[in-house]
Amino acid sequence: MIKQHATRVAALAAAVALLAAACGSDDDGEPGADAPDEAAEAGGEFTAYTCEPQFLVPGNSTEVCGSMVLEQLFSGLTAVNYETSEAYGVVATDWDTDDNVTWTFNLRDDFTFHNGDPVTAQTFADTWNWVVDPDNAQQNSNFFDNFVGYADVVEGNADEMEGVRVIDDTTLEIELTVPFSPLPIMLSYTAFYPLPDEAYEDIEAFEQAPVGNGRYEIDGSWEHDVQIAMDRYEDWPADNPGLADRIVWRIYDDINTAYLDVQAGNLDVLYSIPPERETTVESDFGDNIFRADTSSFTYMGLPLYQDEFQDPDIRHAMSMAIDRQAIIDAIFSGARTPATAVIPPVLAQHREDACNYCQYDPDTAADMYEAAGGPEELTVYFNSGAGHEDWTEAVANQWQQNLGVTDVTFESLEFAQYLDLHDNEEVTGPFRLGWVLSYPSPQYAMEPIYTTGQSSNYTGYANDEFDNLIREANGAPSPEEADALYQQAEDILLEDMPVIPMWYETRTVVFSDRVSNVEIDPRTFPRVEQVQVTE
Secondary structure: OOOOOOOOOOEEEEHHHHHOOOOEEOOOEEEEEOOOOOOOOOOEEEEEEEEOOOOHHHHHHHOOOHHHHHHHOOOOOEEEEEOOOOOEEEEEEEEEEEOEEEEEEEEOOOEEEOOOOOOOOOHHHHHHHHHOOOOHHHOOHHHOOOEEHHHHHHOOOOOOOEEEEEEEEEEEEEEEOOOOOOOHHOOHHHHHHOHHHHHHHHHHHHOOOOOOOOOEEOOOEEOOOOOEEEEEEOOOOOOOOOOOOOOEEEEEOOHHHHHHHHHHOOOEEEEEOHHHHOOHHHHHOOEEEEEEEEEEEEEEEEOOHHHHHHOOOHHHHHHHHOOHHHHHHHHHOOOOOOOOOOOOOOOOOOOOOOOOOOOOOOHHHHHHHHHHOOOOEEEEEEEEOOOOHHHHHHHHHHHHHHHHOEEEEEEEOHHHHHHHHHHHOOOOOOOEEEEEEOOOOHHHHHHHHHHOOOOOOOOOOOOHHHHHHHHHHHHHOOHHHHHHHHHHHHHHHHHOEEEEEEEEEEEEEEEEEOEEEOOOOOOOEOHHHOOEEEE
């Protein structure tokens, strides 16, 4: 179960009510968590920060800036109740399985796309087969790798996955190759959102103005590096439509500019502040602050496809040479927690002592680095404009001071271009990246970024024993057995250390006087559908 601890500066009692009312229902008939208070006043327009998305097609979106926009434009079969860490139905009404292999999902019959087309079981089947088709090069295709028939489609031996069966318009059957108990909660992820038929006619044109089935519909098109505007979709049939009539996502390439714009009243919601602003944020914004522990996990990845980083002792030494707490205190004013694992503290499966090489020990690190022949020159990579400059420089300084690294150069790019660099394995040195849980599961904390061949596995890590433990955990007959196996997999991962765990984030959100009910969830996604415009 996820453990969310939010520290409010603002008096946002109304927001608690927004989280408590009913939405769809899960398989036990229990209510969902994100319905607004019926008494909350709807209407108005506000602006929210985002950076330039890499993609705006659900099957291709693997980063936060695009996914949080898509989440408002699309609705999946399920969503997550972050109070219970359980899935509940959105397009699906309920589901059942006897063996965690064959699942039957029953769907509502009143969801439509913004162009009026109905959303049916066939819609999901068509979308998922399209995402998996290698001709369409969707980054999220391997989220379907445990669906029966996935390999046949990927290898060109079939056009459709045998394990996705349309029983009728409102009944969808999914058969998996192995037991996988997290399926309902995984189906809440962006990769599984449905696409209308018109998307397949010209996907590049569709991406500029996506037609979804979500609470909000895009107004106009994606104005690159400027904004994405969306209006409330009045025919959205579920119980918790967005409160605001209109949301405008303003795209920034410099988060400091966004911070100043909120101060000046030119931007209403900024869900992450620049690290250096932590010391002044309370005097800058008074009560207009919301803080919450999140699943956001920052790491320094190491390109294992480069010869100089293949010895694990080099990676261990680089980790032990970093004084995380000193960097957190100096740059983040304490607003981070040093990482001691890769499963974050917001999950019950987190262990505070999981990482043997995360303690600061510069003497041992120096000896180990020298013995292993660690590189004397490093190129450090980070995405620009998001507040990573100072702390990546501090890490590099400690490597120079503690490991005898003689020369460090820095490479930075806008986030979308930065991800392209990773996709092409053009990164040659330590790189900054982070991971947030799109759904609360230790499976998602590890499988997408560390198992062999996954699209978000930017280090190139591959370990059969780790992969097998993840598979066993996914199919374990009980949550307790699953947790033990996930933690065994985590132990292997931390011994191999393809990434250096840095810290978990307490996220600080600031907002203008024009809005209230501002919150983020453990994914760091702002709950924009709950924001109330007060002016």
